[in-house]
Amino acid sequence: MPGLSEAFERIGAALEHHLPVSHAGGIALAVTDREEILGVAVRGFSDAAAGLAIKPETRFQIGSISKSFAAAVAMQEAEEGRLDLHASVNELLPWLELPEPFGPITTHHLLTHSAGLIMGTEDAPTVWGAVANLRRIQPSFPPGERFWYSNDGYKLVGLVLEHVTGLAIQDLLRARILAPLQMAASEAIIVDETRSNLATGYQPLYSDRPPQLTHPLVPATWIESNTADGSIVSDVVDMSAYARFLLNAGDGPSGRVLSEAGFAELTARRIAEPDHPYADYAYGLSVEKPGAARRLIGHTGGMVGYTAHLLTLPDEGLGCVVLQNGFGNLRAVVEFGLAAVGASLAGAAPPPVPITRDPQSHPGAAGFVGTYTGERRAFEVAREGEDRLRLRIGPLGVVLEQDPLSPPGDTFLVPHPSLDRFALAFGRDPRGEVVEAFHGDEWFRGERWVGGEPLSLPDDLAAYPGLYRSNDPWAPVLWVTQRRGALHLGWPSDSDEGGDLNPQPDGSFAVGEAWRPRRLRFEELLDGKAAVAAYNGGRWYRSFED
Numbered sequence: 001m002p003g004l005s006e007a008f009e010r011i012g013a014a015l016e017h018h019l020p021v022s023h024a025g026g027i028a029l030a031v032t033d034r035e036e037i038l039g040v041a042v043r044g045f046s047d048a049a050a051g052l053a054i055k056p057e058t059r060f061q062i063g064s065i066s067k068s069f070a071a072a073v074a075m076q077e078a079e080e081g082r083l084d085l086h087a088s089v090n091e092l093l094p095w096l097e098l099p100e101p102f103g104p105i106t107t108h109h110l111l112t113h114s115a116g117l118i119m120g121t122e123d124a125p126t127v128w129g130a131v132a133n134l135r136r137i138q139p140s141f142p143p144g145e146r147f148w149y150s151n152d153g154y155k156l157v158g159l160v161l162e163h164v165t166g167l168a169i170q171d172l173l174r175a176r177i178l179a180p181l182q183m184a185a186s187e188a189i190i191v192d193e194t195r196s197n198l199a200t201g202y203q204p205l206y207s208d209r210p211p212q213l214t215h216p217l218v219p220a221t222w223i224e225s226n227t228a229d230g231s232i233v234s235d236v237v238d239m240s241a242y243a244r245f246l247l248n249a250g251d252g253p254s255g256r257v258l259s260e261a262g263f264a265e266l267t268a269r270r271i272a273e274p275d276h277p278y279a280d281y282a283y284g285l286s287v288e289k290p291g292a293a294r295r296l297i298g299h300t301g302g303m304v305g306y307t308a309h310l311l312t313l314p315d316e317g318l319g320c321v322v323l324q325n326g327f328g329n330l331r332a333v334v335e336f337g338l339a340a341v342g343a344s345l346a347g348a349a350p351p352p353v354p355i356t357r358d359p360q361s362h363p364g365a366a367g368f369v370g371t372y373t374g375e376r377r378a379f380e381v382a383r384e385g386e387d388r389l390r391l392r393i394g395p396l397g398v399v400l401e402q403d404p405l406s407p408p409g410d411t412f413l414v415p416h417p418s419l420d421r422f423a424l425a426f427g428r429d430p431r432g433e434v435v436e437a438f439h440g441d442e443w444f445r446g447e448r449w450v451g452g453e454p455l456s457l458p459d460d461l462a463a464y465p466g467l468y469r470s471n472d473p474w475a476p477v478l479w480v481t482q483r484r485g486a487l488h489l490g491w492p493s494d495s496d497e498g499g500d501l502n503p504q505p506d507g508s509f510a511v512g513e514a515w516r517p518r519r520l521r522f523e524e525l526l527d528g529k530a531a532v533a534a535y536n537g538g539r540w541y542r543s544f545e546d
Helices: 002-021 063-079 108-111 127-136 153-165 170-176 191-199 236-247 260-269 331-347
Strands: 023-032 037-047 202-204 217-218 280-281 285-288 299-304 307-314 318-327 370-373 378-384 389-393 396-401 426-427 434-437 440-448 464-470 479-483 486-491 496-503 509-511 519-526 529-535 538-542
Touching: 002 023, 002 037, 002 331, 023 202, 023 217, 023 236, 023 331, 037 236, 037 331, 063 108, 063 153, 063 170, 063 260, 063 299, 063 307, 127 153, 153 170, 236 307, 236 318, 307 331, 307 479, 370 434, 389 538, 426 486, 464 529, 479 496, 479 529, 486 509
Parallel strands: none
Antiparallel strands: 023 037, 023 318, 202 217, 280 285, 285 299, 299 307, 307 318, 370 378, 370 440, 378 389, 389 396, 426 434, 434 440, 464 479, 464 538, 479 486, 486 496, 496 509, 509 519, 519 529, 529 538
Protein backbone atom coordinates (compact mmCIF):
# COMPACT_ATOMS: atom_id res chain seq x y z
CA MET A 1 0.00 0.00 0.00
CA PRO A 2 1.75 3.20 -1.20
CA GLY A 3 0.59 5.38 1.68
CA LEU A 4 2.13 3.07 4.26
CA SER A 5 5.60 3.67 2.88
CA GLU A 6 5.31 7.38 3.63
CA ALA A 7 3.78 6.63 7.03
CA PHE A 8 6.74 4.48 8.08
CA GLU A 9 9.22 7.02 6.76
CA ARG A 10 7.64 9.55 9.10
CA ILE A 11 7.54 7.03 11.94
CA GLY A 12 11.27 6.46 11.43
CA ALA A 13 11.85 10.20 11.55
CA ALA A 14 9.85 10.38 14.80
CA LEU A 15 12.11 7.70 16.29
CA GLU A 16 15.13 9.76 15.25
CA HIS A 17 13.73 12.70 17.24
CA HIS A 18 12.93 10.43 20.17
CA LEU A 19 16.23 8.63 20.69
CA PRO A 20 18.46 11.67 21.43
CA VAL A 21 16.18 12.72 24.29
CA SER A 22 15.71 9.17 25.59
CA HIS A 23 18.18 7.29 27.75
CA ALA A 24 18.37 4.40 25.29
CA GLY A 25 20.67 2.82 22.74
CA GLY A 26 18.07 1.83 20.18
CA ILE A 27 14.38 1.39 19.45
CA ALA A 28 12.07 -0.81 17.36
CA LEU A 29 8.44 -0.11 16.47
CA ALA A 30 5.87 -2.25 14.63
CA VAL A 31 2.26 -1.62 13.65
CA THR A 32 -0.13 -4.47 12.88
CA ASP A 33 -3.75 -4.87 11.91
CA ARG A 34 -5.85 -7.93 12.78
CA GLU A 35 -4.14 -10.07 10.12
CA GLU A 36 -0.53 -9.03 9.61
CA ILE A 37 2.28 -6.62 10.34
CA LEU A 38 1.89 -3.44 8.30
CA GLY A 39 5.42 -2.21 8.83
CA VAL A 40 8.42 -1.95 11.15
CA ALA A 41 10.75 0.97 11.89
CA VAL A 42 14.04 0.62 13.77
CA ARG A 43 16.73 3.06 14.82
CA GLY A 44 19.88 2.97 16.95
CA PHE A 45 22.03 0.18 18.29
CA SER A 46 21.41 -3.14 19.99
CA ASP A 47 25.05 -3.00 21.12
CA ALA A 48 26.54 0.47 20.86
CA ALA A 49 30.10 -0.63 21.65
CA ALA A 50 30.08 -3.23 18.88
CA GLY A 51 28.19 -0.98 16.46
CA LEU A 52 25.39 -3.54 16.02
CA ALA A 53 22.21 -1.95 14.66
CA ILE A 54 18.70 -2.71 15.88
CA LYS A 55 16.81 -5.09 13.54
CA PRO A 56 13.15 -6.15 13.46
CA GLU A 57 14.18 -9.48 15.01
CA THR A 58 16.23 -7.89 17.83
CA ARG A 59 14.96 -9.19 21.16
CA PHE A 60 14.26 -7.06 24.22
CA GLN A 61 12.90 -7.62 27.71
CA ILE A 62 9.25 -6.51 27.67
CA GLY A 63 8.83 -6.10 31.44
CA SER A 64 5.34 -5.71 32.83
CA ILE A 65 3.53 -6.41 29.57
CA SER A 66 4.25 -9.96 30.74
CA LYS A 67 1.57 -9.53 33.40
CA SER A 68 -1.16 -9.72 30.77
CA PHE A 69 0.14 -13.11 29.61
CA ALA A 70 -0.17 -14.48 33.14
CA ALA A 71 -3.63 -12.89 33.48
CA ALA A 72 -4.77 -14.63 30.27
CA VAL A 73 -3.66 -18.01 31.65
CA ALA A 74 -5.50 -17.25 34.90
CA MET A 75 -8.67 -16.67 32.86
CA GLN A 76 -8.15 -19.98 31.05
CA GLU A 77 -7.91 -21.78 34.38
CA ALA A 78 -10.94 -19.94 35.75
CA GLU A 79 -13.02 -20.89 32.71
CA GLU A 80 -12.03 -24.53 33.12
CA GLY A 81 -13.11 -24.43 36.75
CA ARG A 82 -9.67 -25.13 38.15
CA LEU A 83 -9.11 -21.67 39.65
CA ASP A 84 -11.53 -19.63 41.75
CA LEU A 85 -10.42 -16.03 41.23
CA HIS A 86 -12.34 -14.99 44.34
CA ALA A 87 -10.90 -17.51 46.79
CA SER A 88 -8.28 -16.39 49.29
CA VAL A 89 -4.77 -17.04 48.04
CA ASN A 90 -4.08 -18.46 51.51
CA GLU A 91 -6.66 -21.16 50.75
CA LEU A 92 -5.12 -21.84 47.35
CA LEU A 93 -1.59 -21.90 48.83
CA PRO A 94 -2.03 -22.98 52.48
CA TRP A 95 1.69 -22.61 53.22
CA LEU A 96 1.69 -18.96 52.11
CA GLU A 97 0.49 -17.37 55.37
CA LEU A 98 -0.06 -13.99 53.74
CA PRO A 99 -1.32 -11.41 56.29
CA GLU A 100 -4.99 -10.55 55.71
CA PRO A 101 -5.81 -7.94 58.37
CA PHE A 102 -8.62 -6.43 56.30
CA GLY A 103 -10.11 -9.61 54.88
CA PRO A 104 -9.25 -12.26 52.27
CA ILE A 105 -6.83 -11.36 49.47
CA THR A 106 -7.85 -13.17 46.28
CA THR A 107 -6.33 -13.78 42.86
CA HIS A 108 -8.80 -11.18 41.57
CA HIS A 109 -7.20 -8.62 43.88
CA LEU A 110 -3.72 -9.62 42.76
CA LEU A 111 -4.67 -9.38 39.07
CA THR A 112 -6.12 -5.88 39.56
CA HIS A 113 -3.36 -4.48 41.83
CA SER A 114 -5.96 -3.87 44.53
CA ALA A 115 -4.67 -6.16 47.30
CA GLY A 116 -2.91 -3.41 49.28
CA LEU A 117 0.47 -5.13 48.88
CA ILE A 118 3.85 -3.47 48.53
CA MET A 119 5.17 -2.97 45.02
CA GLY A 120 8.28 -5.00 45.87
CA THR A 121 12.00 -4.41 45.60
CA GLU A 122 14.71 -6.21 43.68
CA ASP A 123 16.75 -6.47 46.85
CA ALA A 124 14.67 -9.70 47.00
CA PRO A 125 14.79 -10.58 43.26
CA THR A 126 13.20 -14.03 43.40
CA VAL A 127 9.63 -15.12 44.02
CA TRP A 128 10.69 -16.64 47.34
CA GLY A 129 12.31 -13.41 48.46
CA ALA A 130 9.11 -11.58 47.58
CA VAL A 131 7.00 -14.08 49.54
CA ALA A 132 9.27 -13.71 52.56
CA ASN A 133 8.74 -9.94 52.49
CA LEU A 134 4.99 -10.20 51.92
CA ARG A 135 4.62 -12.47 54.95
CA ARG A 136 6.29 -9.80 57.13
CA ILE A 137 4.72 -6.62 55.75
CA GLN A 138 1.04 -5.93 56.37
CA PRO A 139 -1.22 -4.71 53.53
CA SER A 140 -2.08 -1.06 54.05
CA PHE A 141 -5.70 -0.94 52.84
CA PRO A 142 -8.65 -3.35 52.45
CA PRO A 143 -8.58 -5.55 49.33
CA GLY A 144 -10.46 -4.00 46.42
CA GLU A 145 -10.61 -0.52 47.95
CA ARG A 146 -7.85 1.12 45.90
CA PHE A 147 -5.38 0.59 43.09
CA TRP A 148 -1.71 0.21 44.03
CA TYR A 149 0.65 -1.35 41.51
CA SER A 150 2.37 -4.45 42.92
CA ASN A 151 4.96 -6.52 41.11
CA ASP A 152 5.07 -8.83 44.11
CA GLY A 153 1.34 -9.40 43.76
CA TYR A 154 1.90 -10.77 40.26
CA LYS A 155 4.72 -12.95 41.55
CA LEU A 156 2.02 -14.54 43.70
CA VAL A 157 -0.19 -14.95 40.63
CA GLY A 158 2.62 -17.00 39.12
CA LEU A 159 2.77 -19.21 42.21
CA VAL A 160 -0.98 -19.77 42.09
CA LEU A 161 -0.82 -20.76 38.41
CA GLU A 162 2.07 -23.11 39.06
CA HIS A 163 0.08 -24.74 41.87
CA VAL A 164 -3.11 -25.32 39.88
CA THR A 165 -1.37 -26.47 36.66
CA GLY A 166 1.69 -28.27 37.96
CA LEU A 167 3.91 -26.43 35.46
CA ALA A 168 6.72 -23.92 36.04
CA ILE A 169 5.55 -20.46 35.04
CA GLN A 170 7.94 -20.20 32.08
CA ASP A 171 6.74 -23.55 30.69
CA LEU A 172 3.11 -22.66 31.33
CA LEU A 173 3.34 -19.35 29.45
CA ARG A 174 5.16 -21.08 26.59
CA ALA A 175 2.52 -23.81 26.29
CA ARG A 176 -0.58 -21.64 26.77
CA ILE A 177 0.28 -18.33 25.07
CA LEU A 178 3.60 -18.20 23.20
CA ALA A 179 3.25 -21.45 21.24
CA PRO A 180 -0.43 -21.02 20.24
CA LEU A 181 0.32 -17.49 19.01
CA GLN A 182 3.41 -18.77 17.14
CA MET A 183 5.73 -16.48 19.09
CA ALA A 184 8.74 -18.68 18.39
CA ALA A 185 11.37 -16.02 19.16
CA SER A 186 9.95 -15.34 22.62
CA GLU A 187 10.57 -16.98 25.95
CA ALA A 188 9.26 -16.47 29.46
CA ILE A 189 12.46 -16.71 31.45
CA ILE A 190 15.56 -14.54 31.68
CA VAL A 191 18.78 -16.44 32.33
CA ASP A 192 22.43 -15.84 31.50
CA GLU A 193 22.09 -17.63 28.15
CA THR A 194 19.43 -15.09 27.15
CA ARG A 195 22.11 -12.41 26.80
CA SER A 196 23.61 -14.08 23.72
CA ASN A 197 20.82 -12.85 21.43
CA LEU A 198 19.36 -9.91 23.31
CA ALA A 199 19.83 -6.18 22.84
CA THR A 200 22.18 -4.80 25.49
CA GLY A 201 20.22 -2.92 28.12
CA TYR A 202 21.42 0.60 28.91
CA GLN A 203 21.13 2.97 31.84
CA PRO A 204 22.69 6.35 32.75
CA LEU A 205 26.13 6.27 34.32
CA TYR A 206 25.17 7.91 37.61
CA SER A 207 23.01 6.09 40.13
CA ASP A 208 22.99 8.81 42.80
CA ARG A 209 21.44 11.69 40.89
CA PRO A 210 18.61 12.40 38.47
CA PRO A 211 19.47 11.27 34.92
CA GLN A 212 20.32 14.04 32.47
CA LEU A 213 20.72 13.91 28.71
CA THR A 214 24.41 14.76 29.03
CA HIS A 215 25.09 11.74 31.22
CA PRO A 216 26.68 8.85 29.27
CA LEU A 217 24.93 5.49 29.02
CA VAL A 218 26.48 2.28 30.35
CA PRO A 219 25.33 -1.35 30.12
CA ALA A 220 22.60 -1.98 32.65
CA THR A 221 22.92 -4.37 35.57
CA TRP A 222 21.97 -7.90 34.49
CA ILE A 223 19.33 -9.81 36.43
CA GLU A 224 17.84 -13.28 35.99
CA SER A 225 14.12 -13.82 36.45
CA ASN A 226 11.30 -16.31 35.88
CA THR A 227 8.48 -14.58 37.73
CA ALA A 228 5.05 -13.78 36.30
CA ASP A 229 5.36 -10.03 36.78
CA GLY A 230 7.88 -9.38 33.99
CA SER A 231 10.14 -12.11 32.60
CA ILE A 232 9.23 -12.35 28.92
CA VAL A 233 11.81 -11.69 26.19
CA SER A 234 10.47 -10.92 22.72
CA ASP A 235 10.83 -8.86 19.55
CA VAL A 236 8.42 -6.54 17.74
CA VAL A 237 7.48 -9.26 15.24
CA ASP A 238 6.34 -11.68 17.94
CA MET A 239 4.75 -8.91 19.99
CA SER A 240 2.71 -7.96 16.93
CA ALA A 241 1.27 -11.48 17.07
CA TYR A 242 0.29 -10.79 20.67
CA ALA A 243 -1.26 -7.48 19.62
CA ARG A 244 -3.34 -9.41 17.06
CA PHE A 245 -4.51 -11.73 19.85
CA LEU A 246 -5.86 -8.63 21.62
CA LEU A 247 -7.33 -7.15 18.43
CA ASN A 248 -9.06 -10.45 17.62
CA ALA A 249 -10.57 -10.76 21.10
CA GLY A 250 -8.69 -13.89 22.12
CA ASP A 251 -8.44 -15.62 18.75
CA GLY A 252 -5.09 -16.94 17.53
CA PRO A 253 -3.71 -18.18 14.20
CA SER A 254 -4.84 -21.76 14.93
CA GLY A 255 -8.00 -21.11 16.90
CA ARG A 256 -9.12 -19.49 20.09
CA VAL A 257 -6.56 -19.05 22.86
CA LEU A 258 -9.23 -17.56 25.10
CA SER A 259 -12.98 -17.81 24.63
CA GLU A 260 -14.97 -14.72 23.74
CA ALA A 261 -16.47 -14.69 27.23
CA GLY A 262 -13.06 -15.22 28.80
CA PHE A 263 -11.54 -12.40 26.77
CA ALA A 264 -14.39 -10.10 27.77
CA GLU A 265 -13.65 -10.92 31.42
CA LEU A 266 -9.91 -10.36 30.88
CA THR A 267 -10.41 -6.90 29.41
CA ALA A 268 -13.33 -5.65 31.51
CA ARG A 269 -12.54 -2.50 33.48
CA ARG A 270 -12.05 -3.52 37.11
CA ILE A 271 -10.64 -0.58 39.04
CA ALA A 272 -9.84 3.09 38.52
CA GLU A 273 -6.22 4.20 38.22
CA PRO A 274 -6.42 7.75 39.59
CA ASP A 275 -2.84 8.63 38.59
CA HIS A 276 -3.04 7.24 35.04
CA PRO A 277 -3.73 9.97 32.45
CA TYR A 278 -5.99 7.95 30.15
CA ALA A 279 -6.54 4.37 31.35
CA ASP A 280 -7.91 2.21 34.15
CA TYR A 281 -7.04 -1.41 34.95
CA ALA A 282 -8.57 -4.72 33.92
CA TYR A 283 -6.79 -8.06 34.49
CA GLY A 284 -3.14 -7.45 33.60
CA LEU A 285 -4.13 -4.86 31.00
CA SER A 286 -4.91 -1.16 30.85
CA VAL A 287 -8.22 -0.17 29.25
CA GLU A 288 -9.90 3.14 28.50
CA LYS A 289 -11.48 5.21 31.23
CA PRO A 290 -15.29 5.55 31.24
CA GLY A 291 -16.50 8.04 28.67
CA ALA A 292 -13.27 7.94 26.64
CA ALA A 293 -13.50 8.78 22.96
CA ARG A 294 -11.96 5.47 21.85
CA ARG A 295 -11.46 1.96 23.14
CA LEU A 296 -7.95 0.83 23.96
CA ILE A 297 -6.21 -2.21 25.39
CA GLY A 298 -2.53 -2.21 26.26
CA HIS A 299 0.21 -2.08 28.87
CA THR A 300 3.62 -0.58 29.45
CA GLY A 301 6.72 -2.41 30.59
CA GLY A 302 10.10 -1.72 32.09
CA MET A 303 13.06 -3.80 33.13
CA VAL A 304 16.53 -2.75 34.19
CA GLY A 305 17.86 -1.33 30.91
CA TYR A 306 14.66 -1.81 28.86
CA THR A 307 11.32 -0.09 28.23
CA ALA A 308 8.28 -1.32 26.29
CA HIS A 309 4.82 -0.10 25.31
CA LEU A 310 1.95 -2.03 23.71
CA LEU A 311 -1.25 -0.28 22.65
CA THR A 312 -4.14 -1.68 20.60
CA LEU A 313 -7.22 0.14 19.31
CA PRO A 314 -9.91 -2.53 18.82
CA ASP A 315 -12.39 -0.32 16.96
CA GLU A 316 -9.75 0.79 14.46
CA GLY A 317 -8.27 -2.70 14.24
CA LEU A 318 -4.70 -1.46 14.79
CA GLY A 319 -1.99 -2.22 17.33
CA CYS A 320 1.47 -0.80 17.94
CA VAL A 321 4.37 -2.14 19.96
CA VAL A 322 7.58 -0.27 20.78
CA LEU A 323 10.64 -1.82 22.45
CA GLN A 324 13.84 -0.02 23.39
CA ASN A 325 17.05 -0.85 25.23
CA GLY A 326 17.07 1.96 27.76
CA PHE A 327 14.35 4.05 29.32
CA GLY A 328 12.16 6.99 28.42
CA ASN A 329 8.45 7.62 27.94
CA LEU A 330 7.24 5.80 24.79
CA ARG A 331 3.64 6.99 24.72
CA ALA A 332 4.16 9.72 22.11
CA VAL A 333 5.90 7.44 19.58
CA VAL A 334 3.25 4.73 20.04
CA GLU A 335 0.43 7.17 19.45
CA PHE A 336 2.19 8.71 16.45
CA GLY A 337 2.76 5.27 14.94
CA LEU A 338 -0.94 4.46 15.20
CA ALA A 339 -1.98 7.89 13.91
CA ALA A 340 0.37 7.78 10.91
CA VAL A 341 -0.71 4.30 9.83
CA GLY A 342 -4.38 5.01 10.53
CA ALA A 343 -4.29 8.11 8.34
CA SER A 344 -2.61 6.24 5.50
CA LEU A 345 -5.16 3.42 5.62
CA ALA A 346 -7.90 6.03 5.42
CA GLY A 347 -6.30 7.57 2.32
CA ALA A 348 -5.16 10.71 4.12
CA ALA A 349 -1.68 12.14 4.47
CA PRO A 350 0.15 11.03 7.61
CA PRO A 351 0.41 13.67 10.34
CA PRO A 352 3.60 15.74 10.53
CA VAL A 353 6.49 14.29 12.48
CA PRO A 354 6.19 15.44 16.11
CA ILE A 355 9.07 17.53 17.34
CA THR A 356 10.11 16.59 20.84
CA ARG A 357 9.75 19.38 23.38
CA ASP A 358 12.92 21.32 24.14
CA PRO A 359 14.12 20.17 27.60
CA GLN A 360 14.82 23.81 28.47
CA SER A 361 11.31 24.92 27.52
CA HIS A 362 8.54 25.35 30.10
CA PRO A 363 5.17 26.89 29.12
CA GLY A 364 4.59 28.21 32.65
CA ALA A 365 8.05 29.71 33.07
CA ALA A 366 6.78 33.07 34.36
CA GLY A 367 5.33 31.48 37.49
CA PHE A 368 8.74 30.41 38.78
CA VAL A 369 10.51 33.75 38.43
CA GLY A 370 11.78 35.30 41.66
CA THR A 371 14.31 35.15 44.47
CA TYR A 372 14.42 32.18 46.83
CA THR A 373 16.20 32.44 50.17
CA GLY A 374 17.55 29.61 52.32
CA GLU A 375 19.48 29.42 55.58
CA ARG A 376 22.89 29.10 53.88
CA ARG A 377 22.40 30.75 50.50
CA ALA A 378 19.90 32.22 48.07
CA PHE A 379 19.24 31.88 44.36
CA GLU A 380 17.37 33.76 41.68
CA VAL A 381 15.25 32.36 38.87
CA ALA A 382 14.95 34.62 35.83
CA ARG A 383 13.11 34.07 32.58
CA GLU A 384 15.04 33.95 29.32
CA GLY A 385 12.91 34.58 26.28
CA GLU A 386 9.37 33.27 26.59
CA ASP A 387 9.80 29.89 28.24
CA ARG A 388 13.31 29.29 29.60
CA LEU A 389 14.42 29.63 33.20
CA ARG A 390 17.94 30.52 34.29
CA LEU A 391 19.00 29.82 37.86
CA ARG A 392 21.63 32.14 39.29
CA ILE A 393 23.35 31.17 42.53
CA GLY A 394 26.45 33.18 43.39
CA PRO A 395 28.61 33.46 40.27
CA LEU A 396 26.96 30.43 38.66
CA GLY A 397 24.19 30.61 36.07
CA VAL A 398 22.53 27.55 34.53
CA VAL A 399 19.39 26.97 32.44
CA LEU A 400 16.98 24.56 34.14
CA GLU A 401 15.78 21.47 32.26
CA GLN A 402 12.98 18.92 32.37
CA ASP A 403 12.40 15.52 30.77
CA PRO A 404 11.17 16.42 27.27
CA LEU A 405 9.23 13.13 27.01
CA SER A 406 7.03 13.92 30.03
CA PRO A 407 4.53 16.72 30.67
CA PRO A 408 5.96 19.92 32.19
CA GLY A 409 5.87 20.00 35.98
CA ASP A 410 7.33 21.70 39.04
CA THR A 411 10.56 19.68 39.31
CA PHE A 412 13.64 20.64 37.32
CA LEU A 413 17.07 19.21 36.59
CA VAL A 414 20.04 21.47 37.33
CA PRO A 415 22.64 20.52 34.68
CA HIS A 416 25.81 21.59 36.45
CA PRO A 417 28.30 19.30 38.27
CA SER A 418 28.05 21.27 41.50
CA LEU A 419 24.24 21.15 41.59
CA ASP A 420 23.08 18.06 39.70
CA ARG A 421 23.07 15.68 42.69
CA PHE A 422 19.47 16.74 43.41
CA ALA A 423 16.53 17.94 41.39
CA LEU A 424 15.17 21.40 42.15
CA ALA A 425 11.58 20.93 43.31
CA PHE A 426 9.23 23.90 43.63
CA GLY A 427 6.19 23.96 45.90
CA ARG A 428 2.89 25.81 45.51
CA ASP A 429 0.42 27.30 47.95
CA PRO A 430 -3.35 26.50 47.91
CA ARG A 431 -3.88 29.19 45.27
CA GLY A 432 -1.40 27.49 42.93
CA GLU A 433 1.32 30.13 43.35
CA VAL A 434 4.96 28.96 43.43
CA VAL A 435 6.17 29.90 46.92
CA GLU A 436 9.08 27.63 47.88
CA ALA A 437 11.79 25.35 46.54
CA PHE A 438 13.77 22.34 47.73
CA HIS A 439 17.23 21.19 46.68
CA GLY A 440 18.43 18.21 48.69
CA ASP A 441 18.15 19.16 52.36
CA GLU A 442 17.94 22.88 51.63
CA TRP A 443 14.63 24.73 51.81
CA PHE A 444 14.25 28.08 50.05
CA ARG A 445 11.53 30.60 50.79
CA GLY A 446 10.14 32.36 47.71
CA GLU A 447 9.08 36.00 47.53
CA ARG A 448 5.42 34.98 47.72
CA TRP A 449 5.89 32.77 50.80
CA VAL A 450 3.52 33.81 53.62
CA GLY A 451 4.04 30.90 56.03
CA GLY A 452 6.12 30.75 59.16
CA GLU A 453 9.78 30.07 59.71
CA PRO A 454 11.07 26.59 58.89
CA LEU A 455 11.04 24.10 61.74
CA SER A 456 14.23 22.41 62.90
CA LEU A 457 14.54 18.66 62.62
CA PRO A 458 13.73 17.09 66.02
CA ASP A 459 16.70 15.57 67.83
CA ASP A 460 15.17 12.08 67.72
CA LEU A 461 15.20 12.18 63.90
CA ALA A 462 18.70 13.59 63.46
CA ALA A 463 20.29 10.15 63.02
CA TYR A 464 18.36 9.34 59.86
CA PRO A 465 19.23 11.79 57.02
CA GLY A 466 21.83 10.56 54.55
CA LEU A 467 22.49 8.62 51.39
CA TYR A 468 21.91 4.86 51.51
CA ARG A 469 23.01 2.28 48.91
CA SER A 470 21.78 -1.16 47.91
CA ASN A 471 22.45 -3.79 45.24
CA ASP A 472 18.85 -3.37 44.06
CA PRO A 473 19.43 -2.60 40.34
CA TRP A 474 16.15 -0.69 40.04
CA ALA A 475 16.89 1.76 42.84
CA PRO A 476 20.50 1.49 44.01
CA VAL A 477 20.36 4.74 45.98
CA LEU A 478 17.88 6.41 48.26
CA TRP A 479 18.30 9.81 49.90
CA VAL A 480 16.77 10.77 53.22
CA THR A 481 16.81 14.53 53.65
CA GLN A 482 15.07 17.02 55.91
CA ARG A 483 12.40 19.39 54.65
CA ARG A 484 11.14 22.08 56.98
CA GLY A 485 11.55 19.98 60.11
CA ALA A 486 10.40 16.68 58.61
CA LEU A 487 12.13 13.77 56.88
CA HIS A 488 11.79 13.20 53.16
CA LEU A 489 12.61 10.16 51.02
CA GLY A 490 13.80 10.52 47.42
CA TRP A 491 14.90 8.10 44.69
CA PRO A 492 17.45 10.12 42.70
CA SER A 493 17.93 7.72 39.78
CA ASP A 494 14.24 8.11 38.86
CA SER A 495 14.05 11.88 39.42
CA ASP A 496 11.41 10.72 41.90
CA GLU A 497 10.81 13.09 44.75
CA GLY A 498 9.46 10.18 46.82
CA GLY A 499 7.51 11.65 49.71
CA ASP A 500 7.55 13.00 53.24
CA LEU A 501 8.11 10.44 56.00
CA ASN A 502 5.20 10.23 58.44
CA PRO A 503 5.81 8.37 61.74
CA GLN A 504 3.65 5.29 62.37
CA PRO A 505 2.73 3.66 65.72
CA ASP A 506 4.98 0.66 65.06
CA GLY A 507 8.10 2.82 64.73
CA SER A 508 8.20 2.79 60.93
CA PHE A 509 7.53 5.73 58.62
CA ALA A 510 4.88 5.89 55.90
CA VAL A 511 6.21 7.46 52.70
CA GLY A 512 3.46 9.94 51.90
CA GLU A 513 -0.12 9.08 52.86
CA ALA A 514 -0.47 6.21 55.30
CA TRP A 515 -2.78 4.20 53.02
CA ARG A 516 0.01 3.78 50.47
CA PRO A 517 1.92 0.50 51.05
CA ARG A 518 5.31 2.21 51.37
CA ARG A 519 7.07 1.76 54.69
CA LEU A 520 10.58 2.80 55.75
CA ARG A 521 12.26 1.70 58.95
CA PHE A 522 15.68 2.78 60.23
CA GLU A 523 17.90 0.19 61.89
CA GLU A 524 21.32 -0.25 63.53
CA LEU A 525 22.20 3.05 65.19
CA LEU A 526 25.99 3.33 64.94
CA ASP A 527 27.97 6.34 66.18
CA GLY A 528 24.81 8.41 66.26
CA LYS A 529 23.67 7.52 62.73
CA ALA A 530 21.30 4.90 61.32
CA ALA A 531 23.28 2.34 59.32
CA VAL A 532 20.30 0.75 57.54
CA ALA A 533 17.19 2.11 55.83
CA ALA A 534 14.80 -0.84 55.37
CA TYR A 535 12.21 -0.02 52.71
CA ASN A 536 9.39 -2.51 52.04
CA GLY A 537 11.60 -5.44 52.95
CA GLY A 538 14.67 -4.27 51.03
CA ARG A 539 17.74 -2.96 52.83
CA TRP A 540 19.79 0.10 51.90
CA TYR A 541 23.03 0.83 53.80
CA ARG A 542 24.43 4.21 54.76
CA SER A 543 27.11 5.29 52.30
CA PHE A 544 30.19 7.48 52.63
CA GLU A 545 28.74 10.39 50.59
CA ASP A 546 26.27 11.73 53.14
